[in-house]
Amino acid sequence: MRELPMVLRHQDITYPRLRINDHTLDENIPAIPSESENDRYRAPPTQNLGALDALPTELLDEILSQLDLRTLTDFRHVNRRATELVDFLPQYKAITTCTECIAWSPKHRNWQMDYLHASREFGLDKDTMATLPRMTVIPGTYSPNGKKASKSVLIDYESALCAGVALHGSLCAMRKYTSDMETQKSQAYHAKVATAQQSRSTTHRIRRPRVTGPPDGRSGNPLRFVAIVRVPWLNRPSQEVEWGFYCLGCEKSSRPPLHHRRQFTTTSFDDHIRQCGTIQNGKHRSGEFRILVNHKSVKYITIDAGLYDVETMCFGPSLTASLPTLPPGLWNQAHISRDPTTGAPHFATASQASLPGISRTWHHTRIDHLELQMGRKLRSNVYEATCARFDLPIVAKFAPFLWEVPWLERETRAYDWIEGQQIGPEFLGHLTEEGRVIGFLVARVVDCRHAEPGDLSLCREALSRLHRLGILHGDVNRHNFLVSGGRTTLIDFDSAERPTGTGEMEVELA
Numbered sequence: 001m002r003e004l005p006m007v008l009r010h011q012d013i014t015y016p017r018l019r020i021n022d023h024t025l026d027e028n029i030p031a032i033p034s035e036s037e038n039d040r041y042r043a044p045p046t047q048n049l050g051a052l053d054a055l056p057t058e059l060l061d062e063i064l065s066q067l068d069l070r071t072l073t074d075f076r077h078v079n080r081r082a083t084e085l086v087d088f089l090p091q092y093k094a095i096t097t098c099t100e101c102i103a104w105s106p107k108h109r110n111w112q113m114d115y116l117h118a119s120r121e122f123g124l125d126k127d128t129m130a131t132l133p134r135m136t137v138i139p140g141t142y143s144p145n146g147k148k149a150s151k152s153v154l155i156d157y158e159s160a161l162c163a164g165v166a167l168h169g170s171l172c173a174m175r176k177y178t179s180d181m182e183t184q185k186s187q188a189y190h191a192k193v194a195t196a197q198q199s200r201s202t203t204h205r206i207r208r209p210r211v212t213g214p215p216d217g218r219s220g221n222p223l224r225f226v227a228i229v230r231v232p233w234l235n236r237p238s239q240e241v242e243w244g245f246y247c248l249g250c251e252k253s254s255r256p257p258l259h260h261r262r263q264f265t266t267t268s269f270d271d272h273i274r275q276c277g278t279i280q281n282g283k284h285r286s287g288e289f290r291i292l293v294n295h296k297s298v299k300y301i302t303i304d305a306g307l308y309d310v311e312t313m314c315f316g317p318s319l320t321a322s323l324p325t326l327p328p329g330l331w332n333q334a335h336i337s338r339d340p341t342t343g344a345p346h347f348a349t350a351s352q353a354s355l356p357g358i359s360r361t362w363h364h365t366r367i368d369h370l371e372l373q374m375g376r377k378l379r380s381n382v383y384e385a386t387c388a389r390f391d392l393p394i395v396a397k398f399a400p401f402l403w404e405v406p407w408l409e410r411e412t413r414a415y416d417w418i419e420g421q422q423i424g425p426e427f428l429g430h431l432t433e434e435g436r437v438i439g440f441l442v443a444r445v446v447d448c449r450h451a452e453p454g455d456l457s458l459c460r461e462a463l464s465r466l467h468r469l470g471i472l473h474g475d476v477n478r479h480n481f482l483v484s485g486g487r488t489t490l491i492d493f494d495s496a497e498r499p500t501g502t503g504e505m506e507v508e509l510a
Ligand SMILES: [Zn+2]
Pocket: 247, 248, 249, 250, 258, 272, 276, 284
C-alpha cells in the first residue's frame, strides 16, 4: 500500500464514513446469494476462447486487468470460460464484492428521472422512450430524510436529453415543443374546469397537468438515492483497493471546495491539503509552499484556502507565476491572503524566522539541496537525484513542509540505529537547506521490485534482523520491502520505534 503512510499520518484528520445516513440502494437491495451458492449452479465451461486460450493464464490475466470495467463486463458475457477468467481476476473480485464508498454527485446529468417526467420534459414518444437506458426502482426507504420510493421505472437523464434533442432537431426546438405542449395541456385543463363550472358539476376529478422542469435536486428527493451503491476505487499503480474517506476540516462546510460530502482517495487528499491547507483543531488552515527564488533562497509561503484553484496550487511553476510581487528584503516565511480592498491575493506578512530542522545529525556528510539535481519522484517526499559527489544516482528524502520535519527526524534516528547492519539502503548523508537539516540521502537499490506473496520468507527474515536490534518498523507493507538479487532491503522507517516489550514485534512479524 504505497500511499498508506500518508493515510496513517492523516488518520486523525479524516473519517471513513459519512456521518449522515443517506438510505441508498445498498440498504434496500435484496440479499444476493453468496459466491459459493452461485458457483453451485454454475456449470463448467463447454466452449473455449479460441485463439485467446493459446495464451498462458498469467498473460491473459495481465491483459484483462488492463481493460476498463465496461469492456471487462462485456467480455465476461462471451461464454462461461470468459466468465470464469474474469471472476478469478483479483481486481474484478475486489470491485464486485466490496460494499464501501458512496458515489454522490450534485450534477443532475448523472441522475435518473421517472418515466413520465422524462417523456414530458424532453417531448419523447413511446418508441423513443423504449430505446433509453432505464432502471427499476427497488421499493424501500431512501434519502437522508428517509422517504419511501415505490416500484417504478427511471430513465437516464442525459440519454433522455440527447434523445429529445435528436428527435426535435435542436435544444431550442425541443424546448419550444415541450413548452407548447405544456400550454396546450394547461389550456385544455382550464377549458374543462370552465365547462364543469358552467354545468355546475364537480371539478375536483379534473387533473391539473404536472409542470415540467429539471429533476428535483433537493436531498430529500428519494429518487436521487435509488441508484447509489458503494463502490471502492482501484489504485492502479499500487493495485490496492481504496475505500475512500472524508476530511474533518470540511465536515461542517457546504461551500466547495470545502464540502462535507467530498470523498477522497490518498492521492486526491494530498491535492486537497495542498489547495486548502493543513488541518488544525478540525479546521483548514492554509496551503503551505516551499518555493526556490533566484535558484538560491527558499521561501515558505502559506496561502489562505480558496485563493487559487487546485491546478494552480498543485503545479509549482503556475503557482510561482500567479503570486503577487515578492516582498523586498530578508524573509523566509510569508502569508498570502485576500486583500480586503481589492479582493486580490496579497502578501499580508513576510518575516525571517528560525525554521525547525532535524536535530539527530549523526552522519559526518552534509550535502546542500542546491548540490542536487532532482529526478523522478519515487513516492511522497522521495526523489531520485544526482550529485557531483556521488558516481551513481542516489535517493533523496526530505520534508518539504515544516510540519513533516518530525517524521524525517524519526527516520534519521532509525538509520542511525541500523547503520552497518545491511537492513536498509546505505545512508549517505544529511540533506541541508540554508544550514538546517531537512532530510537525508541514501543509496539507490538497483534493479529492485516491491515484495510479492512469494517473497514472504525473505521479508520475514529482513524484519527479524530489525527486531533483533530491538526496533519495530511500524509500517510493514509490501511496498516497504525492496527485493533485489535474492535479498530484501527495508525502507520507510518514519514510524520506527524501540518498544519496551517484544509483544509488538510478534504482532508485526505475524
Ligand atoms: Zn477538507
